Amino acid sequence: MFFTYLRRELRRRRKAALVVASGLALGIALVIIVSSVSSGMSKAQDKVLESLYGLGTDMTVTKAAAAPGSGTQRPRFEFDAKDDDAKQSSDRVMVQGFQTLSAATIDKVGTQDGVADAVGGLSLTVLKVDGQFKRGEFKQNGTAGTGGPGGRGGSMQPQGEVRGGGASFDVNSYTVYGTDVTKQDLGPLTSSKITKGRTFKATETDAKVAVVDASYAKEKKLAVGKTVTVSGTKYKIVGVSTADSGDAAANLYIPLKQAQTLADSKNKVTTVYVKAADSQQIDHVKSAIQKNISGTTVTTSADLADTVSGSLSTASDLASSVGKWLSIAVLVAAFLVAGLLTSSAVSRRVREFGTLKALGWKSGRVTRQVVGEALVNGLMGGVLGIAVGLAGAYVVTAISPTLTAQLGGSGGGGGGGMFAGPGRQAASKSLDIALTAPVSLSIILIAVALAVAGGLIAGAFGGWRASRLRPADALRRVE
Incomplete structure (x- = not known):
């Protein structure tokens, strides 16, 4: 009887049911689209962070670069005197960005509560100057006498000028990162894939081998x-790596000991990469390191995310603030409209419900009937909203708008204009990210829950109104 009456009433009031379902569908579809776009932006930001940090890295420990004028020396290049047109070349290896930390800091960080693993790395910049000198030619214009004291005596000296000659030099720079080959599952190199050759062997701690970035390998x-x-x-180049994000951490990777030898920085590192034992303990680990290891700057992925600007950051802010509040407002409005329409429909069915009560229907049965109708309307709205939401998310993914992520230069106290990842000038680097809108099962389940909630809220409005009807109302109300 319940389902028969329910089916008949829904067919008889198709327009009203469609209005209620459409309102709920609009709110649910907007929630799905905003949630999927936000999820896509979150993945895009994660991709940017991985390009800076490396997979599996939860935070980095660094020491800010020394202020200019506090003992920092500018690079000097010296060339030997050679024959004319002889080529000259000189390299200067410098620690990039940060002050160095003692290698003992790695062990100290590793012993902190909540740290699963810690590994050090040394970031270097190599300035290479290549060119040649060319000796000029003396061009004589004539001779002139120069007298001695009192004008007696003298000699003839050539008069002229040196023409031509000079020097032509090219200055190039590239980045080298010293990596701990015994722990390659942590740090920036993990955000790249070996596409040719192999990666380092654990036994090559002081071997003269290198892994080169694919873009740099192609250029050189x-x-x-x-x-x-x-x-x-x-x-010797043993492998070629390709960064997942298209932006490599460094041009060359060599064993840490070799990098320390090149930079004359024995037992020194610039960055300690830290993996927390539990993602929920990241803030606790950060506090512990800052408290127990003075003079260091600890930067988490959350801190790093704050330095990402550009259209990706702007769109993310809009999705997380305006988009979510808009979807909530539309959803609340849809629930209220559905409830008011259901209550209004009950008011127009006074004679019907009054007659049913006169025939013996209890108030609870009438209420359940109204709630059942509203719940079906809500489920219909949910199905329609999920379909529209999936279509909207598919359109966003198909279009794949390109967003730009500009990597900030401060990054929570880092110095030298470089943040966390070695070899990258964050202030002048931008990444293009294609936006997608993945729809997860949890979003679908939320949509179903919203549809049920919308139906129940609408049914509560109508059920409350129906429960107050009296059989005598049917005798005084004529539709």
Whole structure:
């Protein structure tokens, strides 16, 4: 009887049911689209952070660069006097961005409560100057006498000028990162994939081997098996890596000990990469490190996210603030409209419900009937809203609008204009990210829950109104 009456009433009041379902569908669809776009932006930001941090890294420990004038020396280049047109070349290896930390800091960080693993790295910049000198030619214009004292005696000296000659030099720079080859599952190199050759072996802690970034290898025509020279030392290229984000952490990767030798920084590192034992303990680990290891700056992925600007950050802010509040407002409005329409429909059915009560229907049965109708309307709205929401998310993914992520230069106290990841000038680097709108099962379940909630809220309005009807009302009300 319940379902028969329910089916008949829904068919008889199709327009009213469609209005209620459409209102709920609009709110649910907006929630799905905003949630999926927000999820896509979150993944895009994660991709940016991985390009800076490396997979599996929860935070970094660094020491801010020294202020200018506090003992920092500018690079000097010296050239030997050679024959004319002889080529000259000089390299200068410098620690990039941060002050160095003692290698003992790695062990100290690793012993902090909540730290699962810690590994050090040394970020270097190599300035390479190549060119040649050319001796000028003396052009004589004539001779002139120069007398001695009192005008007696003298000699003839050539008069002229030096023409031509000079010097032509090219200045190039590239980045080198010293990595701990015994712990390659942590740090920036983990955000790249070895596309040719191999990665380092755990036994190559002080070997003259290198992994080169694919873009740099293409630019300099480097390949597996060839050698690359860094400050007079030749390194055999054993692998070529490609960054997942398209932006490599460094041009060259070499064993940490070799990097320390090149930079004359024995037992020194610039960055300690930290993996927390539990993602819920990241803030606790950060506080512990800052408290127990003075003079260091601890930067988490959340801190790093604050330095990402550009259209990605703007769109993310809009989705998380305006978009979510708009979807909530539309959803609340849809619930209220559905409730008011259901209550209004009950008011127009006074004679019907009064007659049913006169025939023996209890108030609870009438209320359940109204709630059942509203719940079906809510489920219909949910199905329609899910369909529209999925279509909207599909359109966003199909279009894949490109957003730009500009990497900020401060990053929670880092110095030198470089943040966390080695070899990257964050202030002048931007990444283009294609936006997607993935729809997860949890979003669908939320949509179903909203549809049920909308139906129950609408049914509560109508049920409350129906429960107050009396059989005598049917005798005084004529539709």
